[in-house]
Amino acid sequence: MSEPRHEVPERDSPSCTESKVGEPDKAIVEIQDVAFTRGATRIFDGLNIRIPRGKITAVMGPSGTGKTTLLRLMTGQLTPDRGQILVEGKDVHSMSRTELYAMRRKMGMLFQNGALLTDLDVFENVAFPLREHTNLPERLIRHIVLTKLHAVGLRGTWRMMPSALSGGMARRVAMARAMATDPEIIIYDEPLGGLDPISMGVILRLIKRLNDALNITTIVVSHDVQEIASIADCSYLISNGKVIASGKPDELRENANPIVQQFMTGMADGPVPFHYPGPDYSEQLLGGSSE
Amino acid sequence: MKDFLTDAVQTLVTFLQGLGQLGLFFVSLLVYSPRTLVRRPQLVMRQVYNSGAMSLTIILTCGLFVGMVLGLQGFDTLQRFGAEEALGTFAALSLVKELGPVLTALLFAGRAGTALASEIGLMRATDQLAAMEMMAVDPIRRVVIPRFLGGVISMPFLAAIFNMVAIFGAYLVGVSFMGVDEGSFWSQMYANVAVADINQGIIKSVVFGVVASLLAVFEGYNSVPTAEGVGRATTRTVVITAIVVLIMDYMLTAALIG
Known part of the structure; x- marks a missing residue:
């Protein structure tokens, strides 16, 4: 069964990829007319997004709109039914496995639950990509790992196992x-x-600080x-598989679209209904059947 | 009737798809295994410890009692023919050719196989495999192959240990409790157990090691990433391994006896 849908006007304004003088920033990631279906549910249908280089871009939407799916498409873990996803101008889904892995080495991803390797301690988790991809001497690996852990304020946890960390600490590691x-x-x-x-x-301060200090591109879903x-x-x-609004946060708050307003103000009911579609409440209560 | 046929065809198609998927998975393990063995031996050795050394308690305990039961049953049967001196041969041939490899495989599936399937399944459910993919690390090479090789290497050693302990169990019961002559017990075993018999057991334990390890890592790697999915994968590992091992045992025995 597909998700409940509501008709919304599409808005694909690239306003947040323009600088103040109207010159478009060079996009590091471009999502062009992407469609993706899972089972009977159409997750995306004509999705267009440009992620500018060196900035923090937020991708927001109600639960179940496919935000995590979008990240998996962006990183080549899923393949779209239609459209292209370009990272630094190269189509992710026409890359060979070697090219895809080379692209992923330029990316870091923080999963919802941290996804730390549970059989390795904190130090070895941070050292993991270095050990896998480099032949750095142990002294240098130790230096890098302790520096990174210090940056997130968790140098003292270096010998702890992931199971001993709180949710917030796991994400910082x-x-x-x-x-x-x-x-x-x-x-x-x-x-x-x-x-x-x-x-x-x-976490918010770290995201901001890392983006500014390292001059990296940040995508937050x-x-x-x-x-x-x-x-x-x-x-x-x-929402509904498309971008319904884009821009700087202030522009989104001022957007007249009722769905945008509902989302930005956190109203329980509105164009996105509180109740999942079903039969009439009183009829179902009095009916007594399992239907 | 039509529905029944449709369901039957659908089940057959699903089964064949699964078989094809398992075949491709096995090929990918075979292709990358030599490289992992040479370049990352420490990963494989850690899994030999996890699958092999950690299974020793169950192998030693079960081996001892299987041997003791063999000693009792063998003595009871052989004395009817006045052939209780052949107890050593009886126990050794039963264990080396048949019981050792088969029971070790079943115990391995129950201890190490379930551990492998649930560990890999949980890694998938908690996005650890996806995180590796995102770090440009192939989870097949980093996670699956060391565990597969660890199981394959462990199994013949576990079967050999099982056999030794079980023969000791049979000796304990037959010689110490039932009064079978010690010299006859060992000399008849030495005279009648041929190298070909031992080879038969070794071949079986290697094949069962491949089967049990392959099914465990395959089920874990392809499990549905939920608590229920991991539980189901773990159960399937034990059930399918037991069935396949027993079927293959018959086929191998028929082939090796010729």
Whole structure:
């Protein structure tokens, strides 16, 4: 069964990829007319997004809109039914496996749950990409790993196992691992989900600081509107498989589209209904059947 | 009737698809295994420890009691023919050619196979395999192949240890408890167990090692990334391995006896 759908006007404004003087920034990632279906559900249908180099771009949308799927498409873990995804001008899905892995070495990704390797301690988790891809001497690996852990404030946890870390700490270690090979792009998948306010603030500051200090491109997928909007240079709002609004956070807040308004203000009911479509409530209660 | 036929055809197609998928998976393991063995021996040795050394307790315990039961049953049967002196030969041939490799494979599936399937399945469910992919590390080479090789290498050693302990169990019961002559027990075994018999057991344990390890890593790697999916993969590992090992045991025995 497909997801409930509601008709929305499409808006594919590239406003957040333009600089103040109207010159478009060079996009590092371009998603062009992408369609993707899973089972009977159309996740994306004509999706267009441009991710500018060196900025923090937020991709937001209600739960179930396919934000994580978009990241998996972007990194070549899934293949779209139609359209192209270009990273530094190269189509991700026409790359050979070697080219794809070469591209991924320029990327770091933070998964929703951190995805730390549970049989390795914190130090070895951060060292993992270095050991796999380089022949650096042990002294240098140790230096890099401790530097990265220090940057996320968790140098003291270097001998702890992932099971001993809190959710926020696990994500910070995963951030250190994502930074270990100094990638050009860092992708965060729901970095704030389930975190307490202190951990949330720490992660937000780290995302911003890393982006500015290392001059990398940051892509954040989240539905924590207020928090992510506070650090994002530009945002895309996805609904029903398309971009329905894009721009700087302030532009999104002023957008008249009812779905954008509902999302930005967090209203429970609106164009995106609170109730999943079903039979009449009273009829179902009185009917007594299992239908 | 039509529905039944449609379901039967669908089941057959699904089965053949699974078989094809397993075949391709096995080929990819074979292609990359030599390189992993040469370049990353420490990864393989760690898995030999996990699959082999960690299975020793169950192998030693079960081996001892299987041997003791063989000693009792063998003595009870052989004395009816006045041939209790042949207990050593009886126990050794039963174990080396048949019980050792088969029971070790079944115990391996229950201890190490389930551990492999659930570990890899949980790595998938918690995005650890996806994270490796994103770090440009192939999970087949980094995670699956060392575990597969660890199982393949461990199995013949586990079967040999099982046989030794079981023969000791048969000796304990037959010689110490039932009064079979010790000299006859060992000398008849030495005289009647040929190298070809031992080779038969070695071939079986290697084949079962490949089968049990392959099925465990395949089920884990292709499990549905949920708690239920990992549980199902673990169960399937034990059930399918047991069935395949017993079927292959018959086929190998028929082929080796000729």
